[in-house]
Amino acid sequence: xxxxxxxxxxxxxxxxxxxxxxxxxxxxxxxxxxxxxxxxxxxxxxxxxxxxxxxxxxxxxxxxxxxxxxxxxxxxxxxxxxxxxxxxxxxxxxxxxxxxxxxxxxxxxxxxxxxxxxxxxxx
Amino acid sequence: xxxxxxxxxxxxxxxxxxxxxxxxxxxxxxxxxxxxxxxxxxxxxxxxxxxxxxxxxxxxxxxxxxxxxxxxxxxxxxxxxxxxxxxxxxxxxxxxxxxxxxxxxxxxxxxxxxxxxxxxxxxxxxxxxxxxxxxxxxxxxxxxxxxxxxxxxxxxxxxxxxxxxxxxxxxxxxxxxxxxxxxxxxxxxxxxxxxxxxxxxxxxxxxxxxxxxxxxxxxxxxxxxxxxxxxxxxxxxxxxxxxxxxxxxxxxxxxxxxxxxxxxxxxxxxxxxxxxxxxxxxxxxxxxxxxxxxxxxxxxxxxxxxxxxxxxxxxxxxxxxxxxxxxxxxxxxxxxxxxxxxxxxxxxxxxxxxxxxxxxxxxxxxxxxxxxxxxxxxxxxxxxxxxxxxxxxxxxxxxxxxxxxxxxxxxxxxxxxxxxxxxxxxxxxxxxxxxxxxxxxxxxxxxxxxxxxxxxxxxxxxxxxxxxxxxxxxxxxxxxxxxxxxxxxxxxxxxxxxxxxxxxxxxxxxxxxxxxxxxxxxxxxxxxxxxxxxxxxxxxxxxxxxxxxxxxxxxxxxxxxxxxxxxxxxxxxxxxxxxxxxxxxxxxxxxxxxxxxxxxxxxxxxxxxxxxxxxxxxxxxxxxxxxxxxxxxxxxxxxxxxxxxxxxxxxxxxxxxxxxxxxxxxxxxxxxxxxxxxxxxxxxxxxxxxxxxxxxxxxxxxxxxxxxxxxxxxxxxxxxxxxxxxxxxxxxxxxxxxxxxxxxxxxxxxxxxxxxxxxxxxxxxxxxxxxxxxxxxxxxxxxxxxxxxxxxxxxxxxxxxxxxxxxxxxxxxxxxxxxxxxxxxxxxxxxxxxxx
Ligand code: SRM
Ligand SMILES: Cc1cc2nc3c(=O)[nH]c(=O)nc-3n(C[C@H](O)[C@H](O)[C@H](O)COP(=O)(O)OP(=O)(O)OC[C@H]3O[C@@H](n4cnc5c(N)ncnc54)[C@H](O)[C@@H]3O)c2cc1C
Ligand code: SF4
Ligand code: FES
Numbered sequence: 001x002x003x004x005x006x007x008x009x010x011x012x013x014x015x016x017x018x019x020x021x022x023x024x025x026x027x028x029x030x031x032x033x034x035x036x037x038x039x040x041x042x043x044x045x046x047x048x049x050x051x052x053x054x055x056x057x058x059x060x061x062x063x064x065x066x067x068x069x070x071x072x073x074x075x076x077x078x079x080x081x082x083x084x085x086x087x088x089x090x091x092x093x094x095x096x097x098x099x100x101x102x103x104x105x106x107x108x109x110x111x112x113x114x115x116x117x118x119x120x121x122x123x
Numbered sequence: 124x125x126x127x128x129x130x131x132x133x134x135x136x137x138x139x140x141x142x143x144x145x146x147x148x149x150x151x152x153x154x155x156x157x158x159x160x161x162x163x164x165x166x167x168x169x170x171x172x173x174x175x176x177x178x179x180x181x182x183x184x185x186x187x188x189x190x191x192x193x194x195x196x197x198x199x200x201x202x203x204x205x206x207x208x209x210x211x212x213x214x215x216x217x218x219x220x221x222x223x224x225x226x227x228x229x230x231x232x233x234x235x236x237x238x239x240x241x242x243x244x245x246x247x248x249x250x251x252x253x254x255x256x257x258x259x260x261x262x263x264x265x266x267x268x269x270x271x272x273x274x275x276x277x278x279x280x281x282x283x284x285x286x287x288x289x290x291x292x293x294x295x296x297x298x299x300x301x302x303x304x305x306x307x308x309x310x311x312x313x314x315x316x317x318x319x320x321x322x323x324x325x326x327x328x329x330x331x332x333x334x335x336x337x338x339x340x341x342x343x344x345x346x347x348x349x350x351x352x353x354x355x356x357x358x359x360x361x362x363x364x365x366x367x368x369x370x371x372x373x374x375x376x377x378x379x380x381x382x383x384x385x386x387x388x389x390x391x392x393x394x395x396x397x398x399x400x401x402x403x404x405x406x407x408x409x410x411x412x413x414x415x416x417x418x419x420x421x422x423x424x425x426x427x428x429x430x431x432x433x434x435x436x437x438x439x440x441x442x443x444x445x446x447x448x449x450x451x452x453x454x455x456x457x458x459x460x461x462x463x464x465x466x467x468x469x470x471x472x473x474x475x476x477x478x479x480x481x482x483x484x485x486x487x488x489x490x491x492x493x494x495x496x497x498x499x500x501x502x503x504x505x506x507x508x509x510x511x512x513x514x515x516x517x518x519x520x521x522x523x524x525x526x527x528x529x530x531x532x533x534x535x536x537x538x539x540x541x542x543x544x545x546x547x548x549x550x551x552x553x554x555x556x557x558x559x560x561x562x563x564x565x566x567x568x569x570x571x572x573x574x575x576x577x578x579x580x581x582x583x584x585x586x587x588x589x590x591x592x593x594x595x596x597x598x599x600x601x602x603x604x605x606x607x608x609x610x611x612x613x614x615x616x617x618x619x620x621x622x623x624x625x626x627x628x629x630x631x632x633x634x635x636x637x638x639x640x641x642x643x644x645x646x647x648x649x650x651x652x653x654x655x656x657x658x659x660x661x662x663x664x665x666x667x668x669x670x671x672x673x674x675x676x677x678x679x680x681x682x683x684x685x686x687x688x689x690x691x692x693x694x695x696x697x698x699x700x701x702x703x704x705x706x707x708x709x710x711x712x713x714x715x716x717x718x719x720x721x722x723x724x725x726x727x728x729x730x731x732x733x734x735x736x737x738x739x740x741x742x743x744x745x746x747x748x749x750x751x752x753x754x755x756x757x758x759x760x761x762x763x764x765x766x767x768x769x770x771x772x773x774x775x776x777x778x779x780x781x782x783x784x785x786x787x788x789x790x791x792x793x794x795x796x797x798x799x800x801x802x803x804x805x806x807x808x809x810x811x812x813x814x815x816x817x818x819x820x821x822x823x824x825x826x827x828x829x830x831x832x833x834x835x836x837x838x839x840x841x842x843x844x845x846x847x848x849x850x851x852x853x854x855x856x857x858x859x860x861x862x863x864x865x866x867x868x869x870x871x872x873x874x875x876x877x878x879x880x881x882x883x884x885x886x887x888x889x890x891x892x893x894x895x896x897x898x899x900x901x902x903x904x905x906x907x908x909x910x911x912x913x914x915x916x917x918x919x920x921x922x923x924x925x926x927x928x929x930x931x932x933x934x935x936x937x938x939x940x941x942x943x944x945x946x947x948x949x950x951x952x953x954x955x956x957x958x959x
Contacts, residue, residue, distance in 0.1 A: 009933045017925065019672035024929040033929070037646060054688040057676040059649045066649040068676035068684050083577045103935065 013100035021056040032056035042076040049087025128156045132227040134207045136161025139401025139417040140233025146425035157199045162206035177288030179835045210376035236366035236402040245338030251360045254285045266359040267292035274357035278305040282363035297328040309454035314493040321450045368403045383410035388435030390424040422546040442503045453499035456489030456506040467520045485513040500590045550587045555580040564598045611650035618868045654869035664905040677754035681912045691732040693753035698763040698781035699727030712745045726760035743913040750913045757792045761785035766803030773803035775820035790909040794867040812840045815873040830877030838874040841882045857899035
């Protein structure tokens with residue numbers, strides 16, 4: 001089984017509206033994908049460090065999303081809450097291919113293999 | 124890890140004790156194993172803010188200072204709901220009510236105070252409480268739901284704040300005060316009289332020079348009996364006559380106790396290793412009752428415990444502000460001139476402003492401000508610094524602007540700020556010291572907004588703003604940016620400037636506005652983006668394409684987000700009138716989609732709560748009803764009563780009128796939500812006089828009411844006028860709403876807007892029939908462009924996709940075989956910047 005990062009294909013750029021977001025589940029983890037104004041795609045764990053608000057539902061301003069529940073601001077690159085709040089969530093590396101296919105790198109060794117593989121190993 | 128750490132126990136999980144621990148953790152994070160016992164079942168919270176919680180301005184969650192994670196992160200053992208009942212100073216152990224015991228090397232007592240309950244007959248009845256903690260606050264909120272008449276005994280700071288809160292909760296409130304003047308411990312006579320007048324205008328009643336003799340009633344309080352034989356009906360009695368240091372435990376445990384636990388300048392009690400801090404402590408004869416001095420004590424104690432040399436605590440001068448009443452009152456230092464002192468005062472009855480300064484030997488020793496208190500913090504700093512104000516008295520009295528005080532005056536005030544010790548608290552609400560602010564400035568903060576953002580200084584009551592600005596000038600020097608406050612941190616432009624510029628230059632997108640008006644934050648924030656989106660839509664109804672990415676979640680997904688990420692769905696039920704068929708359909712949909720909760724809303728319709736996001740389009744499709752817009756800054760409900768259709772008192776068809784108005788205005792976006800109601804007679808069962816636009820039928824016509832609000836601050840409507848026909852009702856309502864749409868600030872409801880621009884002004888505009896018709900036509904044009912959002916989403920896959928999860932991911936490679944994947948176009952596409 002994989003011991004380090006593995007890469008998964010998660011749809012196309014056109015699946016996400018500009019400044020919008022989509023959710024997806026991998027191995028029981030919910031991930032939010034965001035499309036920034038310059039078409040960069042960033043991925044984070046879909047859980048606000050404050051009280052678990054779904055960040056995918058928040059407003060995107062630059063590389064920052066405002067949590068829909070209490071307006072904490074989370075930096076989508078670092079996963080850190082911006083001042084004056086404190087907290088951090090997991091981020092995932094992404095890659096957008098020329099044809100717009102989005103690839104996502106899952107970081108973990110321990111829990112990162114399982115279902116993604118069995119569900120969908122088509123290559 | 125090592126067992127070398129000393130054991131520190133804190134009794135009392137309140138403001139002073141935990142503040143001391145916070146300070147200690149900064150100075151010596153690894154020196155102690157810390158255990159905290161708190162009698163209340165809550166983590167450390169901001170007691171000061173209870174007044175705001177009661178008045179509806181803050182929630183219980185918002186006032187928590189340190190949540191449970193904080194204790195965990197700092198490896199503090201916390202025992203909640205565990206009052207310490209015994210201290211054994213021989214074996215150095217404390218014992219809690221619930222059986223837990225703990226050993227200590229150092230022990231801090233920070234047990235605070237108790238509300239003083241007058242020892243009069245009946246004081247133990249149900250419905251008699253103090254105002255001290257969350258429990259009291261909840262009891263008052265609870266009582267306001269079932270009872271009507273409240274009596275607050277005590278016309279001091281606490282009593283008036285309690286009374287204001289109870290007014291907001293809709294109770295009829297009388298304040299009983301033994302003295303002839305309110306807040307006599309902080310205010311002199313003229314200020315006190317001005318305060319009373321203002322509070323009376325707000326609906327508060329007063330019984331002065333009254334001594335309460337007994338609480339009447341059987342099990343629950345029913346009223347009060349006064350010494351002069353008179354009585355007052357009351358089913359809630361709040362005693363706010365003072366506090367008593369909570370010293371029972373100390374007394375029992377062999378500590379020296381007078382009014383409070385006696386401590387020296389280092390907060391030491393008579394027992395070795397035992398300290399006291401906060402309201403329970405008595406220092407040089409004084410037990411304080413405000414946080415600023417308690418924080419100073421805490422700073423001294425923390426240094427002691429950390430082994431940092433410290434001079435000792437020398438006592439404090441205190442200042443107070445009345446919060447939450449909408450009246451600005453400030454009092455600091457000595458406000459009644461002692462022998463040999465001079466008092467200078469200034470009073471303007473028309474503007475409602477009063478100011479008094481007390482000067483002794485050329486030094487300012489006290490001040491009272493009423494009506495305009497922005498100079499409070501600066502004056503207070505002068506009182507504390509003891510600097511000479513010789514020759515500047517008049518200047519100070521006759522109102523120097525705040526920045527003249529903090530930057531003008533030659534070296535005087537800069538010197539004062541400079542000499543202020545680093546741990547002196549500048550922002551009392553958030554406990555931010557001068558040191559914290561200077562550190563933030565050193566760390567790169569160079570505007571008030573930034574300092575507010577990273578320290579929370581001046582983020583609550585704002586009273587310390589001039590001081591923070593002064594510190595900024597002093598320590599940031601040329602780097603300091605004084606920013607004119609715009610609609611948010613991204614711009615310095617005001618609402619009116621922005622709207623004028625959009626019109627003048629014909630700007631058509633949010634992005635364009637931000638570019639042209641030189642936003643300092645390229646993509647704006649969650650405050651300006653929705654505002655701009657609204658202004659653009661209001662100004663260009665036909666051309667502007669609404670930007671859903673600049674709308675809040677609720678308005679983007681056309682449902683209300685819940686705390687668990689599900690949504691709630693409220694279909695439109697015009698005028699609250701439904702039918703068996705419609706009800707059956709709603710019931711079927713609820714069953715089909717396993718909706719966890721179906722509830723009648725306060726707006727006379729049904730709410731399906733807990734709907735999964737991916738089910739929303741399906742639910743809407745199955746309901747086949749228009750959106751109720753229960754989520755938007757738009758028309759919400761039009762409540763109606765039965766009216767003349769069935770009711771024996773009804774004079775007009777209220778339901779018919781309500782349905783007509785709701786059909787006329789549905790889908791109307793607005794600066795804030797808009798609620799209407801129509802009642803069939805002056806009994807007003809539809810509560811039209813607390814709505815944005817309320818219609819009350821009278822014989823021969825309709826009364827039109829505007830600017831009501833039943834939310835955070837209850838405001839009854841103002842009477843706009845009287846009309847005879849149904850068409851006129853619709854015309855006036857249209858004109859009023861459109862005028863509001865065109866002129867109010869985003870997020871400003873009609874109640875504050877009407878107060879801001881004045882009813883007379885609105886009447887003047889609307890009394891011109893041509894103008895009314897023009898406004899009505901503009902609103903009609905706007906509404907004609909709108910479509911039902913639910914129907915639109917249901918039928919458009921491109922919109923509908925946003926409700927679905929992306930399909931399950933497909934694994935394409937593991938690291939070693941990165942290049943080996945086949946089925947996608949070149950991976951040499953743009954490589955994304957990796958996060959640090
Ligand atoms: C569903 C409902 C409570 C209920 O179960 O009855 C409700 C639910 C919410 N109200 Fe309300 N309000 C509801 C009737 C009211 C009423 C009563 C009324 O409309 O007759 C009021 C007082 C009347 C008024 O507005 O003047 C009311 C005054 C508020 C306020 C205070 C507004 C103010 O200007 O002071 C807020 C906070 C806000 O808007 O910022 C609020 C905010 C909210 C929010 C949207 C909080 C939020 O942002 O998530 C709640 C959404 C709950 C949810 O998750 O669905 N709700 N809310 C009611 C929906 C009525 C409807 O059919 O549309
Ligand atoms: C409604 C209200 C408004 C106020 N407004 C202001 C204001 O505007 N400005 C201002 O400066 N001050 C204000 N105050 C006063 C301020 O809140 C207090 O001065 C401050 O909270 C005192 O801090 P403390 O730590 O000494 O006591 P507290 O904060 O009361 O903490 C003491 C804690 O110890 C616990 N305790 C007591 N005995 C035991 C025991 N045996 N074992 C375990 N735990 C125990 C108590 O339950 C309590 O939680 C206000 C107070 C109230 C109630
Ligand atoms: S429904 Fe309204 S009153 Fe009830 S908890 Fe939500 S916002 Fe508060
Ligand atoms: S849950 Fe995200 S801000 Fe509160």
